[in-house]
Amino acid sequence: MQHLSTISEELDFYNTEECLIYLMNSYGVELKRLAYTYVKDWGKAEDLTQEVFVTCYEKLHTFQGNSAIKTWLYRITINKCKDVLRKKNVLDYFSLQELSQIFSKNEPSLHDQTSLDHDHDRLSLSEKVMSLPIKYREPIILFYYSELKIDEISQLTGLNTQTVKTRLRRAKDKLKVMFEGSES
Template identity: 50%
Template sequence: MILSKEEFHSKRREEILRELIYLYAESIKMLAYTYVKNWSAAEDITQDVFIKCYEKMEGFRGDSTYKTWLYKITRNKCKDYLKSRWYRSFIPTDFMKEKIETTEELSTEDQVINKFDDLELSQKVLTLPTKYREIIILFYYEELKIKEIQTLTNLNADTIKTRLRRGKQMLQKNVERG
């Protein structure tokens, strides 16, 4: 079977999209949740991100990694959602539930304590002002480097470092109080 040029490009784009979904869908959903604090909205945004990715894939210049590009799309979609008149704030209750891993080495009691601690810390991260929360999540949860965060947010590296430091200080105060 011989494919036309358009069919070949379409198949190649679908393969790339499939791989990107496999690699980043959960991370994108988590990132979207940190902005919108609603799982169903985060899932919708995740779908929108991959639709946009498919539509704009030919224009991807490779100035950044696919991951950074997808995070930038996610960030923009979340901001659009938050500006929309349909936006409503929800209290986060299960942030990072899917991220919390259990291991067979830990007793059931230790696993429960670790899950509670991780969930409690995640909820405290969500209480931070957006400019600190965003940087903390990108750096610690998504494990992006300062340079990648700089590309994603268009912020100066020193600003990112300052927000990381201040965000950690705020978290420390919250943990000490709680």
């Protein structure tokens, strides 16, 4: 939104602490939700959101207004979330299903596959999206949830636009398979 990019212009008029309060009230919930979609833990999401605003306060004077302040805050949040994910234990990186496939020498048995399908049956769209690996969850969330454009996602994630589009497409294919599994 246009008005968000003008906040920095008014920093001369309002001290940065007031601005910080304004930003926390305006974006706190949104950034916490965004962080949750990465780390899937409300406690961590809360801590990350706090860190985002501390960083925001420290770097506010460097914000040039070239991008919307929302985009700037998004970038800080995404980077912090990815830092957390990078530090996570390897066991946290993979879903149970992925782990079972990694450590299983054989294909999942028919019984296992059926139970997995049943798990998917019970999942709503939200849960299905959240069950995607971060590589595919990220573009889905940023495009459909945060309603960002491909170019914006590309800038935020550092991926080129075609990669974003491809990941988005593959993510949708994966979701489609989940839904088809549920409906059959």
